[in-house]
Amino acid sequence: MNGRTARATGVNANLLLIDSTIDLSAHSTDSGQDYNHSFTAGIGADSGGHVDIQGGSITASGSKRSVGMQANDGGSIRASDVQITTHNHFGHAVQVYRNPSEEEVTTHIELDRVSIETLGENYSLGVQVANKGASLSMTDTDIITAGTASSGVEVFNGARAELFKGTITTKGDAAAGVRVYGGNLGSGAAIVNGTQIRTRGSYASGVLAGDAAEPTSGVVNVSNVDIATLGERASGFEVAHGSSLSSTASSVHTEGERAHGVYVHKGGSATLNGSSLSADGLHSYGLYASGSDSTISASDTNVITHGIRGYGVFADEGGVISLEGGAITTANSTGKGTQNGDGSRAYALYASGDESRITTQGGSEIETLGQRAYGAYADHGGHIELNDATITTHGFMAYGLYANYEGSTIDANNVSITTTGEVGDGVWAWNGVVNLNGGSITVGGEPNSNYPHEVANGLVAVGGTESEAQGTINANGARIITMGANSAGVVAGARNGSEPVSGSINLTGSWVEVQGEKSVAARVNYGGTLNATDSTMHSIQSHGIVMTDDATVHLVGTDVESAKASLVSNFNASGQTQNIIIGSGSTLTTNDGTLLQVNRSSAGMDGLVNLTLQAGSNSRGDIIDLDGLSPDTPTRTGKTNFTVDSGASWVGLVRGINDVNMEDEASFVDEGGAPIAGNVTAGENSTIVFNNGATIGGGVSTGTGTRGVFNGVTRVGGDIVGTGSALSFNGLADIGGSVSARSRTSIAFSVIEPTVIGGDVQLDQGSSLSGGSQTAPITIGGNAKVNSGSTLGGNLFVAGALSGDGGVLSPGNSIGVHSYATNAGFSGAYTAEINSAGLSDLIIVRDGDFDLSGIDLTIAQENGNGGYLLNHAYTILRTETGDLVSEFASENLDPTSFANARIKLDPAQYGQKVVKVSLSVDETNIEKSSWSSNQHAVYQGVISAGAENP
Numbered sequence: 001m002n003g004r005t006a007r008a009t010g011v012n013a014n015l016l017l018i019d020s021t022i023d024l025s026a027h028s029t030d031s032g033q034d035y036n037h038s039f040t041a042g043i044g045a046d047s048g049g050h051v052d053i054q055g056g057s058i059t060a061s062g063s064k065r066s067v068g069m070q071a072n073d074g075g076s077i078r079a080s081d082v083q084i085t086t087h088n089h090f091g092h093a094v095q096v097y098r099n100p101s102e103e104e105v106t107t108h109i110e111l112d113r114v115s116i117e118t119l120g121e122n123y124s125l126g127v128q129v130a131n132k133g134a135s136l137s138m139t140d141t142d143i144i145t146a147g148t149a150s151s152g153v154e155v156f157n158g159a160r161a162e163l164f165k166g167t168i169t170t171k172g173d174a175a176a177g178v179r180v181y182g183g184n185l186g187s188g189a190a191i192v193n194g195t196q197i198r199t200r201g202s203y204a205s206g207v208l209a210g211d212a213a214e215p216t217s218g219v220v221n222v223s224n225v226d227i228a229t230l231g232e233r234a235s236g237f238e239v240a241h242g243s244s245l246s247s248t249a250s251s252v253h254t255e256g257e258r259a260h261g262v263y264v265h266k267g268g269s270a271t272l273n274g275s276s277l278s279a280d281g282l283h284s285y286g287l288y289a290s291g292s293d294s295t296i297s298a299s300d301t302n303v304i305t306h307g308i309r310g311y312g313v314f315a316d317e318g319g320v321i322s323l324e325g326g327a328i329t330t331a332n333s334t335g336k337g338t339q340n341g342d343g344s345r346a347y348a349l350y351a352s353g354d355e356s357r358i359t360t361q362g363g364s365e366i367e368t369l370g371q372r373a374y375g376a377y378a379d380h381g382g383h384i385e386l387n388d389a390t391i392t393t394h395g396f397m398a399y400g401l402y403a404n405y406e407g408s409t410i411d412a413n414n415v416s417i418t419t420t421g422e423v424g425d426g427v428w429a430w431n432g433v434v435n436l437n438g439g440s441i442t443v444g445g446e447p448n449s450n451y452p453h454e455v456a457n458g459l460v461a462v463g464g465t466e467s468e469a470q471g472t473i474n475a476n477g478a479r480i481i482t483m484g485a486n487s488a489g490v491v492a493g494a495r496n497g498s499e500p501v502s503g504s505i506n507l508t509g510s511w512v513e514v515q516g517e518k519s520v521a522a523r524v525n526y527g528g529t530l531n532a533t534d535s536t537m538h539s540i541q542s543h544g545i546v547m548t549d550d551a552t553v554h555l556v557g558t559d560v561e562s563a564k565a566s567l568v569s570n571f572n573a574s575g576q577t578q579n580i581i582i583g584s585g586s587t588l589t590t591n592d593g594t595l596l597q598v599n600r601s602s603a604g605m606d607g608l609v610n611l612t613l614q615a616g617s618n619s620r621g622d623i624i625d626l627d628g629l630s631p632d633t634p635t636r637t638g639k640t641n642f643t644v645d646s647g648a649s650w651v652g653l654v655r656g657i658n659d660v661n662m663e664d665e666a667s668f669v670d671e672g673g674a675p676i677a678g679n680v681t682a683g684e685n686s687t688i689v690f691n692n693g694a695t696i697g698g699g700v701s702t703g704t705g706t707r708g709v710f711n712g713v714t715r716v717g718g719d720i721v722g723t724g725s726a727l728s729f730n731g732l733a734d735i736g737g738s739v740s741a742r743s744r745t746s747i748a749f750s751v752i753e754p755t756v757i758g759g760d761v762q763l764d765q766g767s768s769l770s771g772g773s774q775t776a777p778i779t780i781g782g783n784a785k786v787n788s789g790s791t792l793g794g795n796l797f798v799a800g801a802l803s804g805d806g807g808v809l810s811p812g813n814s815i816g817v818h819s820y821a822t823n824a825g826f827s828g829a830y831t832a833e834i835n836s837a838g839l840s841d842l843i844i845v846r847d848g849d850f851d852l853s854g855i856d857l858t859i860a861q862e863n864g865n866g867g868y869l870l871n872h873a874y875t876i877l878r879t880e881t882g883d884l885v886s887e888f889a890s891e892n893l894d895p896t897s898f899a900n901a902r903i904k905l906d907p908a909q910y911g912q913k914v915v916k917v918s919l920s921v922d923e924t925n926i927e928k929s930s931w932s933s934n935q936h937a938v939y940q941g942v943i944s945a946g947a948e949n950p
Contacts, residue, residue: 027062044071067091118147125150135162176205177207182217240294286303286313337395349384353382357383358383369394388415403428404428415438428461457488510536513538555581565597605627619648619649643661659676659677661680686705688706702721716735725745732753770793815833852889864896906918
């Protein structure tokens, strides 16, 4: 029991051994229970005793716990240039032990240039330092252990150890180079400087602070340490159970499946500065923090992994990792550039689980080489924050950033992302959220050369279903460039196999440019949403924004520049709606002449597009929606509704769309004249111009101050309603419905081409209508009603009745004719123009009587200066089958055109069916008694001529 070959015990007991050879063999008679016996030792010191051993060797063997040397309670040993070998399990080479139940006393061993080897098959430590008060200092000492769980140095329960240089080699499973843990007296602590540590075996560790066998905390500070492990699930540094580790300028290399450079779990913490980590093995990680309160902080630290599914930095189940500067590389190149089986499947940064977090700052450099090797991946609620970092990926389908699953978030602040491999998207959000603040995304890859030929995109937000959240990407001040063919700068929504999955992308102050053939600035699909504010979207070779099935696009202060159509709407399924809002400050004028192209499959014929140009926007190009339309099928269920809001500007043509709506101060210029299936509606102070005709299936409605110009052939299926507007139709006009005007609206139809109005005409509140000619009058299929100071002019053939209260009838555009079927009670005024050719305006009532008692008659010169004939009977009104009833309420000359004229209007000549008027000289107040004969002759000549004002 506790036998010692040489022992110094008691205060002032000193033992000096020089070049001694100690061979200890202790055996137990209790087979199988020898590990319960107390230790035997080659050298012992206790109770203030001290041993100094210089040179020589100690060999311990046997079935008992035979150790090389042991310092107990208050003892101390100094050993230099000694070879220590133990052969038995539990046979530690060196032990510093202080009895925890006794008074704390300093117990210490110092090793200098000592060589240690333990050969026991199980738990044979190089050095054990146990319990507070025990300590070890070790310099240039080499340790080799062979057995399972046989660590090089073990420190626990408040004990302390300092290692300087030297080497530690372990060969057994679960053996650590340095192992520290705690106890009731506190944490074991070790300082390791310049030591080389090599382990070979599964679950082995270079440095282990706290483990499952002893779930208590230890403290380790290492610097300039060189660690290499070989074995499954081995770790360079493993820190757990509240332990802490600090590493400066150290290097770690692990080789083996699930072998990690730094593994922190169960509340451990590790701090690294200027260190380097290399992990080479399947599922091997550089930095790995798992569990709540488990943290790693690394500055200027370089991490490289070489294995399949190698993780550079992994925060799991609440683990937190902070990086400052340094570099993270996943170097497995399987699938670099092009597809190669399942590829490397590596992750430079990976945060998985609620509260798991990775933060980088200070210019960290991240690079991945292989297929599906992602720069930063947040999963199942994980959070990654990158500040001033660079990310470069080279593999097939190797994305720069990826936020997967609801609650996962990546914040990238001033991050530069470059991908070069095929299908190497810049940023993905599947159910998760990615926030980009500044920085750049450059995607250089081409499509997959194999089926299904996926493409390389800039930003991709997907994953939304009825039960799962959309992926969301918010980009503020970001610059996105793609170079490959068929790519998209941004993608909101896609298909996951056959299932549509939606996403949302929000751009603010960002730039999107796509350079490749058939590459578009944006794709918005299957319920996806794109919001862009103060941004630019540029497609060098193809379309701007392409939408498929349900989609929402809202642009504010955003320019879309494209080689082809600015907007493309595709409908491949039934019951789909696309809402497109071009907001204030947005410009869509650079395209191939097409603003919106709508494409429909047979299933998508009922799809609805609502395109709104809001105030302050400027758009140019045609709006085309022709699929499913033909001469035999002029309509379909699906529609494109076009709204131009107040202050918006548009120039182009429309073909096959439904409604056009313009709010106040909008500008709408249609260059084509293609059909509009629905209505054209304009608010106040807007401009509507159809330069090449118009075919409008519905009606036209205009607000106060709006100007409408219809050049070419105009066909309107519904009504025309003007309020305070000015409308001019400069070609053939075919109006299927009625025409109504109020609030001083003026409507001018062509005086050359025919005009047909299928319904009624009603003028109110000072409005006017003109147009037609005597050979081609405006044909009105319904009634004509003129009220409240409005003027019904032009040449008219009215199939219905004349009525109104307070209106003015003024046929012609100069001399003209109104022909009405009947009179239904008109009261107001009739201004009849006459000229020097003996012609006059004429109103005809073809059927029934015409009561004149409520009408004031005014005779005016044609166009104000057309002259007149004296004593000539002008026919101004006629009935055909009915009679005239009563006389005009008043008869007057127009005071403007007859100003200063010595002419009077003779009393009207009322016949049964005709009213005629004549003019004669008004000699009232003319004094002729003093005239000469010559003056009388001239006067008579003028009177005889009668064609000019005297």
